[in-house]
Amino acid sequence: MDLVLTLLALAVAAFLAGLAGSYLGIGGGILLIPFMTLVLQLDIKVAVAASLVGVIATSSGAASVYVRDHLTNLRLGMFLEVATTLGAISGAFIALLINRSDLFVVFGAVVIYAAVYMARSQGTAKERAYREMKQSPLAERLELGDKYFDKEDKGVYRYKVARPGAGFAISAVAGGISGLLGVGGGIIKVPMMHVVMRVPMKPAVATSNFMIGVTAAASAFIYYSRGVLDPSLAGVIVLGVFTGTRVGTRMMVKAKSGKIRLVFAILLAAVGVFMILRPLFPGVNF
Amino acid sequence: MEALRRAVAREVEGLNRLIYHVLRGGVLLAVVFIATGFALGALNPAGLPSAPLNLSQLGQELATLSPAGFLGLGVLLMILTPVSRVFLSVLAYVDERDRLYVLITVVVFANLLVGMLLGLG
Numbered sequence: 001m002d003l004v005l006t007l008l009a010l011a012v013a014a015f016l017a018g019l020a021g022s023y024l025g026i027g028g029g030i031l032l033i034p035f036m037t038l039v040l041q042l043d044i045k046v047a048v049a050a051s052l053v054g055v056i057a058t059s060s061g062a063a064s065v066y067v068r069d070h071l072t073n074l075r076l077g078m079f080l081e082v083a084t085t086l087g088a089i090s091g092a093f094i095a096l097l098i099n100r101s102d103l104f105v106v107f108g109a110v111v112i113y114a115a116v117y118m119a120r121s122q123g124t125a126k127e128r129a130y131r132e133m134k135q136s137p138l139a140e141r142l143e144l145g146d147k148y149f150d151k152e153d154k155g156v157y158r159y160k161v162a163r164p165g166a167g168f169a170i171s172a173v174a175g176g177i178s179g180l181l182g183v184g185g186g187i188i189k190v191p192m193m194h195v196v197m198r199v200p201m202k203p204a205v206a207t208s209n210f211m212i213g214v215t216a217a218a219s220a221f222i223y224y225s226r227g228v229l230d231p232s233l234a235g236v237i238v239l240g241v242f243t244g245t246r247v248g249t250r251m252m253v254k255a256k257s258g259k260i261r262l263v264f265a266i267l268l269a270a271v272g273v274f275m276i277l278r279p280l281f282p283g284v285n286f
Numbered sequence: 287m288e289a290l291r292r293a294v295a296r297e298v299e300g301l302n303r304l305i306y307h308v309l310r311g312g313v314l315l316a317v318v319f320i321a322t323g324f325a326l327g328a329l330n331p332a333g334l335p336s337a338p339l340n341l342s343q344l345g346q347e348l349a350t351l352s353p354a355g356f357l358g359l360g361v362l363l364m365i366l367t368p369v370s371r372v373f374l375s376v377l378a379y380v381d382e383r384d385r386l387y388v389l390i391t392v393v394v395f396a397n398l399l400v401g402m403l404l405g406l407g
Contacts, residue, residue: 053361057313060367064310078375078390085397089404142386213368214394218401220365231335231357232327235320238364242317 006040007232011240013039014054018244022062023252024264025205027055027184027212028241030271036233046230049223052216053234054241055184059213061245062206069253071206073146073199076161077214080171084185084215087175105276112272115265139164148203151253162198170196175215184212187271190264201257305374312367319360327353369398 013035017028029051036047066072139145144161161167174188186208193204223229252260335354344362347355372395379387 053364056364056368060309060313060364060371063371064306064313067306067309074375075387078372078387078394081372081394082390082397085394085401089397089401210371214372214398217365217368218398221402222404224362224365229361231323231354231361234361234364235323235357238320238361239317239324242313 003232007236010036010040010233011236014237014240015244017054017237018058018061018241019248019251020244020267021055021058021186021241022209022245022248023205023255023260024186024267025190025208025212026186026267027051027058027216028244029055029183029216030187032237033183042233045223045228046233049220049229050233050237051183052220052223053229054237055216056213056220057238057241058245059184059209059211059216061242062209062249063213065245065249065253066206066209069149069151069206071148071203071253072210073144073148073161073203073207074210075142076144076146076193076197076199077207077210079142079144079164080167080189081211081214083168083171084175084178084189084211085218087172087177088179088215088218089175090172091176091179109272109276112269112276115268115272136162136164146203148200150200150202150257152256157200159200159203160198163196167192167197178215179219184216186212187268191268194261201260202252205252205260304378305371308374309367309371312363312370316360316363316367319356319363323353323356323358323360326351326356369395372398 013032014028017031020026020031021028029048032051032054033044033047036042036050037044042050063072067074139161142164144164145159146161147156147158149156170188170192174185174192177183177188178185189208189211190204193199193207194201199207220229330353335357344355344358348359349355372391376388376391376395379391
Protein backbone atom coordinates (compact mmCIF):
# COMPACT_ATOMS: atom_id res chain seq x y z
CA MET A 1 0.00 0.00 0.00
CA ASP A 2 1.22 3.48 -0.79
CA LEU A 3 3.12 4.84 2.20
CA VAL A 4 1.40 8.21 2.37
CA LEU A 5 -2.03 6.59 2.07
CA THR A 6 -1.14 4.11 4.80
CA LEU A 7 0.01 6.87 7.09
CA LEU A 8 -3.07 9.00 6.46
CA ALA A 9 -5.44 6.10 7.05
CA LEU A 10 -3.57 5.20 10.21
CA ALA A 11 -3.76 8.82 11.41
CA VAL A 12 -7.55 8.77 11.15
CA ALA A 13 -7.78 5.38 12.86
CA ALA A 14 -5.44 6.63 15.57
CA PHE A 15 -7.61 9.70 16.12
CA LEU A 16 -10.64 7.48 16.70
CA ALA A 17 -8.63 5.15 18.90
CA GLY A 18 -7.41 8.08 20.99
CA LEU A 19 -10.91 9.46 21.29
CA ALA A 20 -12.50 6.15 22.28
CA GLY A 21 -9.50 5.21 24.39
CA SER A 22 -9.44 8.32 26.53
CA TYR A 23 -13.22 8.24 26.88
CA LEU A 24 -13.24 4.63 28.07
CA GLY A 25 -9.92 4.32 29.85
CA ILE A 26 -8.47 1.90 27.35
CA GLY A 27 -5.44 2.29 25.14
CA GLY A 28 -7.03 1.85 21.76
CA GLY A 29 -4.72 -1.04 20.96
CA ILE A 30 -7.69 -3.33 20.81
CA LEU A 31 -8.97 -1.20 17.93
CA LEU A 32 -5.70 -0.32 16.24
CA ILE A 33 -4.15 -3.79 16.04
CA PRO A 34 -6.98 -5.32 13.99
CA PHE A 35 -7.00 -2.20 11.80
CA MET A 36 -3.27 -2.38 11.15
CA THR A 37 -3.16 -6.10 10.49
CA LEU A 38 -6.42 -6.64 8.61
CA VAL A 39 -6.85 -3.33 6.77
CA LEU A 40 -3.30 -2.05 6.36
CA GLN A 41 -1.90 -5.57 6.13
CA LEU A 42 1.03 -4.85 8.39
CA ASP A 43 3.00 -7.56 10.16
CA ILE A 44 1.53 -8.40 13.58
CA LYS A 45 4.73 -7.66 15.50
CA VAL A 46 5.13 -4.28 13.82
CA ALA A 47 1.47 -3.56 14.55
CA VAL A 48 1.85 -4.51 18.21
CA ALA A 49 4.96 -2.35 18.62
CA ALA A 50 3.33 0.69 17.07
CA SER A 51 0.12 0.06 18.97
CA LEU A 52 1.97 0.07 22.29
CA VAL A 53 3.24 3.55 21.51
CA GLY A 54 -0.37 4.48 20.77
CA VAL A 55 -1.42 3.15 24.17
CA ILE A 56 1.25 5.32 25.79
CA ALA A 57 0.12 8.31 23.75
CA THR A 58 -3.50 7.78 24.84
CA SER A 59 -2.38 7.42 28.41
CA SER A 60 -0.06 10.42 28.58
CA GLY A 61 -2.21 12.53 26.28
CA ALA A 62 -5.26 12.18 28.48
CA ALA A 63 -3.40 11.94 31.75
CA SER A 64 -2.72 15.62 32.26
CA VAL A 65 -6.42 16.40 32.03
CA TYR A 66 -7.46 13.61 34.38
CA VAL A 67 -4.78 14.42 36.94
CA ARG A 68 -5.61 18.12 36.82
CA ASP A 69 -9.28 17.32 37.35
CA HIS A 70 -8.30 15.04 40.20
CA LEU A 71 -10.04 12.05 38.69
CA THR A 72 -7.03 9.76 38.73
CA ASN A 73 -6.53 7.74 41.89
CA LEU A 74 -2.76 7.68 41.88
CA ARG A 75 -2.36 5.46 44.94
CA LEU A 76 -4.71 2.84 43.58
CA GLY A 77 -3.04 2.94 40.18
CA MET A 78 0.46 2.59 41.60
CA PHE A 79 -0.57 -0.20 43.96
CA LEU A 80 -2.13 -2.18 41.12
CA GLU A 81 0.75 -1.45 38.76
CA VAL A 82 3.05 -3.45 41.03
CA ALA A 83 1.03 -6.47 39.97
CA THR A 84 0.52 -5.44 36.35
CA THR A 85 4.17 -4.78 35.59
CA LEU A 86 5.17 -8.08 37.18
CA GLY A 87 2.43 -9.78 35.20
CA ALA A 88 3.55 -8.16 31.97
CA ILE A 89 7.12 -9.35 32.41
CA SER A 90 5.94 -12.85 33.34
CA GLY A 91 3.50 -12.83 30.43
CA ALA A 92 6.30 -12.26 28.00
CA PHE A 93 8.04 -15.39 29.32
CA ILE A 94 4.90 -17.50 29.56
CA ALA A 95 4.08 -16.64 25.95
CA LEU A 96 6.11 -19.63 24.85
CA LEU A 97 4.16 -22.16 26.89
CA ILE A 98 0.49 -21.33 26.43
CA ASN A 99 -1.71 -22.32 23.52
CA ARG A 100 -2.84 -18.99 22.10
CA SER A 101 -6.23 -20.23 20.96
CA ASP A 102 -7.12 -21.24 24.49
CA LEU A 103 -6.07 -17.84 25.68
CA PHE A 104 -8.36 -16.07 23.25
CA VAL A 105 -11.35 -18.12 24.33
CA VAL A 106 -10.71 -17.51 28.02
CA PHE A 107 -10.10 -13.84 27.38
CA GLY A 108 -13.29 -13.58 25.36
CA ALA A 109 -15.36 -15.36 27.98
CA VAL A 110 -14.09 -13.11 30.76
CA VAL A 111 -14.71 -10.05 28.66
CA ILE A 112 -18.28 -11.03 27.84
CA TYR A 113 -18.97 -11.71 31.49
CA ALA A 114 -17.65 -8.25 32.29
CA ALA A 115 -19.82 -6.76 29.55
CA VAL A 116 -22.99 -8.27 30.98
CA TYR A 117 -22.07 -7.16 34.48
CA MET A 118 -21.33 -3.63 33.32
CA ALA A 119 -24.54 -3.27 31.38
CA ARG A 120 -26.63 -4.60 34.24
CA SER A 121 -25.18 -2.70 37.18
CA GLN A 122 -27.27 0.17 38.48
CA GLY A 123 -25.44 3.40 38.01
CA THR A 124 -26.84 6.74 38.90
CA ALA A 125 -24.86 9.95 38.63
CA LYS A 126 -24.99 10.30 42.38
CA GLU A 127 -23.06 7.19 43.28
CA ARG A 128 -23.41 8.01 46.95
CA ALA A 129 -23.98 4.40 47.92
CA TYR A 130 -20.22 4.04 47.75
CA ARG A 131 -19.82 6.46 50.60
CA GLU A 132 -21.62 4.23 53.06
CA MET A 133 -19.42 1.26 52.37
CA LYS A 134 -17.02 -0.01 54.98
CA GLN A 135 -13.50 -0.25 53.66
CA SER A 136 -11.40 -3.38 54.22
CA PRO A 137 -8.45 -3.03 56.62
CA LEU A 138 -6.01 -3.54 53.77
CA ALA A 139 -7.62 -0.80 51.72
CA GLU A 140 -7.56 1.45 54.79
CA ARG A 141 -3.87 0.75 55.34
CA LEU A 142 -3.13 1.47 51.67
CA GLU A 143 -5.27 4.64 51.80
CA LEU A 144 -6.92 3.70 48.53
CA GLY A 145 -10.11 5.67 49.09
CA ASP A 146 -10.34 8.99 47.36
CA LYS A 147 -12.71 11.75 46.26
CA TYR A 148 -13.37 13.25 42.87
CA PHE A 149 -15.25 16.09 41.22
CA ASP A 150 -17.87 15.01 38.72
CA LYS A 151 -18.50 17.65 36.04
CA GLU A 152 -21.68 15.98 34.94
CA ASP A 153 -23.62 17.13 37.98
CA LYS A 154 -20.93 19.26 39.61
CA GLY A 155 -20.71 17.13 42.73
CA VAL A 156 -17.77 16.06 44.85
CA TYR A 157 -17.96 12.42 45.76
CA ARG A 158 -15.94 10.42 48.21
CA TYR A 159 -15.53 6.74 47.53
CA LYS A 160 -13.90 3.80 49.18
CA VAL A 161 -12.14 0.97 47.47
CA ALA A 162 -13.11 -2.66 48.07
CA ARG A 163 -11.25 -5.94 47.70
CA PRO A 164 -7.72 -4.69 47.07
CA GLY A 165 -6.44 -8.25 47.22
CA ALA A 166 -8.73 -9.44 44.44
CA GLY A 167 -7.91 -6.33 42.42
CA PHE A 168 -4.21 -7.01 42.80
CA ALA A 169 -4.58 -10.60 41.62
CA ILE A 170 -6.70 -9.63 38.61
CA SER A 171 -4.23 -6.88 37.74
CA ALA A 172 -1.45 -9.43 37.64
CA VAL A 173 -3.50 -11.47 35.17
CA ALA A 174 -4.29 -8.33 33.16
CA GLY A 175 -0.57 -7.59 33.03
CA GLY A 176 0.16 -11.11 31.88
CA ILE A 177 -2.37 -10.83 29.08
CA SER A 178 -0.93 -7.46 28.16
CA GLY A 179 2.50 -9.02 27.85
CA LEU A 180 1.11 -11.83 25.74
CA LEU A 181 -1.21 -9.96 23.38
CA GLY A 182 0.32 -6.50 23.36
CA VAL A 183 -2.74 -4.60 24.50
CA GLY A 184 -2.78 -1.99 27.24
CA GLY A 185 -5.16 -3.94 29.40
CA GLY A 186 -7.64 -1.17 30.08
CA ILE A 187 -10.40 -3.41 28.84
CA ILE A 188 -9.89 -5.55 31.94
CA LYS A 189 -8.79 -2.83 34.34
CA VAL A 190 -11.83 -0.59 34.04
CA PRO A 191 -14.43 -3.31 34.77
CA MET A 192 -12.17 -4.73 37.46
CA MET A 193 -11.92 -1.42 39.26
CA HIS A 194 -15.55 -0.47 38.76
CA VAL A 195 -17.27 -3.80 39.36
CA VAL A 196 -14.92 -5.65 41.73
CA MET A 197 -13.32 -2.77 43.60
CA ARG A 198 -16.41 -0.51 43.62
CA VAL A 199 -14.63 2.51 42.19
CA PRO A 200 -17.05 4.96 40.52
CA MET A 201 -16.93 4.95 36.73
CA LYS A 202 -15.06 8.19 36.05
CA PRO A 203 -12.18 7.65 38.49
CA ALA A 204 -11.98 4.06 37.22
CA VAL A 205 -11.57 5.31 33.65
CA ALA A 206 -9.03 7.96 34.63
CA THR A 207 -6.99 5.57 36.80
CA SER A 208 -6.99 2.89 34.11
CA ASN A 209 -5.83 5.50 31.64
CA PHE A 210 -2.85 6.18 33.90
CA MET A 211 -2.08 2.50 34.40
CA ILE A 212 -2.06 1.39 30.78
CA GLY A 213 0.74 3.83 29.95
CA VAL A 214 2.98 2.31 32.60
CA THR A 215 2.19 -1.24 31.52
CA ALA A 216 2.77 -0.49 27.85
CA ALA A 217 6.07 1.25 28.61
CA ALA A 218 7.51 -1.96 30.02
CA SER A 219 6.83 -3.95 26.84
CA ALA A 220 7.51 -1.03 24.51
CA PHE A 221 11.20 -0.96 25.36
CA ILE A 222 11.50 -4.61 24.53
CA TYR A 223 9.98 -4.03 21.10
CA TYR A 224 12.02 -0.85 20.60
CA SER A 225 15.32 -2.59 21.15
CA ARG A 226 14.32 -5.63 19.09
CA GLY A 227 14.02 -3.31 16.12
CA VAL A 228 10.37 -3.78 15.19
CA LEU A 229 9.24 -0.30 16.14
CA ASP A 230 8.65 1.68 12.94
CA PRO A 231 9.03 5.40 13.75
CA SER A 232 6.81 6.55 10.89
CA LEU A 233 3.91 4.36 11.98
CA ALA A 234 4.43 5.16 15.64
CA GLY A 235 4.81 8.85 14.87
CA VAL A 236 1.59 9.12 12.93
CA ILE A 237 -0.25 7.14 15.61
CA VAL A 238 1.02 9.55 18.27
CA LEU A 239 -0.21 12.57 16.32
CA GLY A 240 -3.62 11.01 15.65
CA VAL A 241 -4.09 9.68 19.17
CA PHE A 242 -3.01 12.94 20.77
CA THR A 243 -5.61 14.87 18.79
CA GLY A 244 -8.20 12.25 19.69
CA THR A 245 -7.50 12.57 23.41
CA ARG A 246 -8.25 16.31 23.23
CA VAL A 247 -11.79 15.44 22.23
CA GLY A 248 -12.17 12.25 24.26
CA THR A 249 -11.19 13.73 27.60
CA ARG A 250 -13.52 16.68 27.12
CA MET A 251 -16.39 14.30 26.42
CA MET A 252 -15.58 12.01 29.31
CA VAL A 253 -15.42 14.59 32.08
CA LYS A 254 -18.81 15.95 31.05
CA ALA A 255 -20.56 12.68 30.28
CA LYS A 256 -23.10 10.80 32.32
CA SER A 257 -21.33 7.89 34.00
CA GLY A 258 -24.11 5.58 32.86
CA LYS A 259 -23.45 6.47 29.26
CA ILE A 260 -19.74 5.69 29.57
CA ARG A 261 -20.63 2.40 31.18
CA LEU A 262 -23.04 1.49 28.39
CA VAL A 263 -20.59 2.32 25.62
CA PHE A 264 -17.95 0.29 27.42
CA ALA A 265 -20.29 -2.67 27.84
CA ILE A 266 -21.08 -2.66 24.12
CA LEU A 267 -17.41 -2.51 23.22
CA LEU A 268 -16.63 -5.35 25.62
CA ALA A 269 -19.38 -7.52 24.18
CA ALA A 270 -18.11 -6.96 20.65
CA VAL A 271 -14.53 -7.72 21.68
CA GLY A 272 -15.57 -10.79 23.61
CA VAL A 273 -17.50 -12.26 20.73
CA PHE A 274 -14.65 -11.52 18.36
CA MET A 275 -12.14 -13.11 20.72
CA ILE A 276 -14.13 -16.31 21.08
CA LEU A 277 -14.75 -16.65 17.37
CA ARG A 278 -11.17 -15.92 16.40
CA PRO A 279 -9.73 -19.39 17.12
CA LEU A 280 -12.46 -20.89 14.95
CA PHE A 281 -11.11 -18.99 11.95
CA PRO A 282 -7.36 -19.53 12.12
CA GLY A 283 -6.86 -18.22 8.62
CA VAL A 284 -7.83 -14.72 9.63
CA ASN A 285 -4.82 -12.80 10.87
CA PHE A 286 -5.82 -10.91 14.01
CA MET B 287 -19.58 25.82 42.06
CA GLU B 288 -16.20 27.16 41.11
CA ALA B 289 -15.46 27.50 44.81
CA LEU B 290 -16.16 23.82 45.32
CA ARG B 291 -13.99 22.90 42.40
CA ARG B 292 -11.23 25.07 43.72
CA ALA B 293 -11.53 23.44 47.12
CA VAL B 294 -10.88 20.06 45.57
CA ALA B 295 -8.06 21.47 43.49
CA ARG B 296 -6.40 22.94 46.54
CA GLU B 297 -6.21 19.52 48.06
CA VAL B 298 -4.43 18.31 44.97
CA GLU B 299 -0.93 18.41 46.29
CA GLY B 300 2.15 19.67 44.55
CA LEU B 301 2.55 16.05 43.46
CA ASN B 302 -0.31 16.17 41.01
CA ARG B 303 0.43 19.66 39.77
CA LEU B 304 4.06 18.87 39.07
CA ILE B 305 3.21 15.64 37.28
CA TYR B 306 0.61 17.51 35.25
CA HIS B 307 3.09 20.08 34.03
CA VAL B 308 5.88 17.64 33.28
CA LEU B 309 3.57 15.26 31.45
CA ARG B 310 2.07 18.05 29.40
CA GLY B 311 5.51 19.36 28.53
CA GLY B 312 6.86 15.94 27.64
CA VAL B 313 3.90 15.03 25.48
CA LEU B 314 3.93 18.37 23.67
CA LEU B 315 7.67 18.10 23.10
CA ALA B 316 7.27 14.61 21.66
CA VAL B 317 4.43 15.80 19.41
CA VAL B 318 6.48 18.78 18.20
CA PHE B 319 9.45 16.58 17.34
CA ILE B 320 7.24 14.12 15.49
CA ALA B 321 5.41 16.85 13.60
CA THR B 322 8.76 18.40 12.67
CA GLY B 323 9.95 15.02 11.51
CA PHE B 324 6.96 14.64 9.23
CA ALA B 325 7.31 18.20 7.94
CA LEU B 326 10.91 17.46 7.04
CA GLY B 327 9.75 14.22 5.50
CA ALA B 328 7.20 16.04 3.35
CA LEU B 329 10.01 18.12 1.91
CA ASN B 330 12.17 15.05 1.39
CA PRO B 331 9.98 11.92 1.14
CA ALA B 332 12.99 9.70 0.76
CA GLY B 333 14.04 10.66 4.25
CA LEU B 334 10.99 9.11 5.92
CA PRO B 335 12.10 6.01 7.79
CA SER B 336 10.29 2.77 7.37
CA ALA B 337 13.05 0.86 9.02
CA PRO B 338 13.07 0.77 12.79
CA LEU B 339 15.66 2.75 14.64
CA ASN B 340 18.18 1.82 17.26
CA LEU B 341 19.74 4.17 19.77
CA SER B 342 23.17 4.61 18.22
CA GLN B 343 21.70 5.43 14.82
CA LEU B 344 19.40 7.96 16.44
CA GLY B 345 22.28 10.18 17.46
CA GLN B 346 23.71 10.18 13.97
CA GLU B 347 20.38 10.92 12.35
CA LEU B 348 19.68 13.84 14.66
CA ALA B 349 22.99 15.41 13.82
CA THR B 350 21.96 15.57 10.18
CA LEU B 351 18.52 16.97 11.01
CA SER B 352 16.86 14.11 9.18
CA PRO B 353 13.17 13.22 9.43
CA ALA B 354 14.20 9.84 10.86
CA GLY B 355 16.08 11.54 13.67
CA PHE B 356 13.22 13.79 14.71
CA LEU B 357 10.64 11.03 14.44
CA GLY B 358 12.84 8.64 16.38
CA LEU B 359 13.48 11.15 19.15
CA GLY B 360 9.83 12.11 19.41
CA VAL B 361 8.74 8.49 19.69
CA LEU B 362 11.40 7.74 22.30
CA LEU B 363 10.32 10.76 24.33
CA MET B 364 6.75 9.51 24.16
CA ILE B 365 7.70 6.09 25.51
CA LEU B 366 9.61 7.74 28.35
CA THR B 367 6.66 9.82 29.61
CA PRO B 368 5.07 7.09 31.76
CA VAL B 369 8.50 6.16 33.10
CA SER B 370 9.20 9.74 34.12
CA ARG B 371 5.74 9.91 35.64
CA VAL B 372 6.50 6.96 37.91
CA PHE B 373 9.92 8.41 38.74
CA LEU B 374 8.41 11.76 39.69
CA SER B 375 5.87 9.96 41.86
CA VAL B 376 8.72 8.33 43.78
CA LEU B 377 10.23 11.76 44.43
CA ALA B 378 6.88 13.22 45.37
CA TYR B 379 6.15 10.48 47.90
CA VAL B 380 9.65 10.88 49.35
CA ASP B 381 8.86 14.54 49.74
CA GLU B 382 5.59 13.67 51.46
CA ARG B 383 7.45 11.16 53.63
CA ASP B 384 4.92 8.49 52.72
CA ARG B 385 7.13 5.48 53.19
CA LEU B 386 4.61 2.92 52.10
CA TYR B 387 4.05 4.59 48.75
CA VAL B 388 7.72 5.35 48.25
CA LEU B 389 8.17 1.59 48.47
CA ILE B 390 5.29 0.86 46.13
CA THR B 391 6.34 3.34 43.47
CA VAL B 392 9.98 2.24 43.70
CA VAL B 393 8.89 -1.34 43.07
CA VAL B 394 6.92 -0.23 39.99
CA PHE B 395 9.89 1.79 38.73
CA ALA B 396 12.19 -1.18 39.32
CA ASN B 397 9.85 -3.40 37.34
CA LEU B 398 9.99 -0.91 34.47
CA LEU B 399 13.77 -0.95 34.61
CA VAL B 400 13.72 -4.75 34.52
CA GLY B 401 11.53 -4.54 31.42
CA MET B 402 14.00 -2.14 29.83
CA LEU B 403 17.00 -4.28 30.73
CA LEU B 404 15.39 -7.46 29.47
CA GLY B 405 14.78 -5.66 26.22
CA LEU B 406 18.41 -4.81 25.82
CA GLY B 407 19.52 -8.28 26.90
